[in-house]
Amino acid sequence: MAPASRIANLRQAGNEQFRNGQYSQAAKLYSRALELLEAAGETNAEEKSVLYSNRAACYLKDGNCSLCIKDCSEALDLVPFGIKPLLRRAAAYEALERYHLAYVDYKTVLQVDTAVQAAHDGVNRMTKALLEKDGLQWRQKLPPIPAVPVSAQRRWEPLPLGSQEATSRSKEKNTAVTNKVPTAATTEKANALKLEGNEFVKKGNYKKAIEKYTESLKLHKLEATTYTNRALCYLNIKQYKEAVQDCSEALNIDPKNVKAHYRRAQAYKELKDYKSSKADITSLLKLEPKNSAAQKLLQELNKLLK
Template sequence: MAPKRPRSASEWKQAGNESFRHGQYGQAAGFYTEAINSVQKSGSKNPEELSILYSNRAACYLKDGACAECIKDCSVALDLIPFAIKPLLRRAAAHEALERYQLAYIDYKTVLQVDCSLQAAHDGVNRMTKALIEKDGLEWRKKLPSIPSVPVSKQKRWELTPENNSVDTGAKRNHPSGDQNGVLPLRKVPTEGEIQQAKALKEEGNEWVKKKNYKKAIDKYNESLKFNNQECAAYTNRALCYLSLKQPREAVKDCTEALMLDAKNVKAFYRRAQAFKELKDYTSSIADIKRLLEVEPNNTAAQKLFQEVQKMLK
């Protein structure tokens, strides 16, 4: 006797999750469609449930290369739950695959407003920046559509595993930071006491830098940022340590954090350019140097680095 087919929305969804895990993306998409139909027929008023199902089906479409269908489903999911991370990331990836670099850039940047720690979004922004510079030149930013402003109330995520290649089961999970509700640590305004503690720890880190003990300096900057994560200098100083320890990827992350706080931070541009140079991403390195020189045209260190990187690019 043939096994009984799942009938409820939750059963269809579970079947979709199982198929997805086994790489059967077309079958999984069909199961999610059944789940969507079941929810809609039941008249459920739970937008989160439907949003997850559309987002999961979008993941199937993305895996199968049906990027236009993925974009449609992600847009529906985002209409239901605005600024949800997974559909934003999946839509960005689909736009990128279709070479719609401006739209991909906007989605990746929107994700970073929700959670500035997501490396997938940082990497996406860097790729799109490089692609847009190649396509539109240094004036590429002037051609961008406006980027949505994420309200503070939305700076959290309702799904806790934002990778593009995993579907959402809807189960509650512990956030890596230990927050049981899955609310992200936001850039809150620090108290005066926290500012002073952060400053003292940063100064200790600076002293270790002078002694060239970069690992201990990083420890101090880490502690400093726990008290005040709005201090650009702590990020750029830690980036200097990572560069000295030959960890350019970490330096790129810290410089990007600093630039999110101060879009014209010269040290962040310079050190990220150095990090990109170490990673042999010469195009991105040159782009950062040019942006630095727009802020400080007579910066001799940047001019020298520009010449070095240009030689390597050629």
């Protein structure tokens, strides 16, 4: 049997063992496939990356987080910005309480595809964990979040080459991603501007803070926190429609953003749109049932709606 066929058979057998919960056996089969690839001198980066990622999933299931991280890193060296190895490595980092690194991987996934719910959930968990661990300055301790290039955007959903839809989508996607995905340098500058805005908020200078957040968002449009921070400023200067808009932008990026739900609810309340306000608070309480501020606002809204 040709090496390629044997490798494919080993991979399929590994998948079967994994589905049956036989993770150690599956890992051995993936390892054998990798050995055959090496022995045959194969340079198929995609195939190797998948095998490393699959074996990483086995290690994760068996609780061997260090080996999971190692294999995911190998997979990502071969094919950068793969969603599965990023999510698996993030889960392993999280299990080892290396929350900063887990946060970076979850955020990287969202640059590749903002619709990955597991990444949104992971970001929310890591944000809470880092807040408890490092306090309000937790973001300053984060490693850099890599900027995902256009070529890595949803590449697993190809359309027929040459089709009108494929050409159209490619043009739209290139334009959108160029506008959304910053380089490492612009990310750093955007973060610095956001921190300057935070300092102005502490001083109560909300208009100056808005200026800084606006400059930051021009560089990095995928940062939900900057939108919620600017929304807080708009609330304080009674520009409620602008606050609603910023919270909506934040929720487009992170649908489970608690601050965005709460601040939009506050803005809707001031605009006397009590039903929309209650809808946001209800969504928030599903995420955090014991949120006392949300419970209090819900009581006020129930009275207003009567």
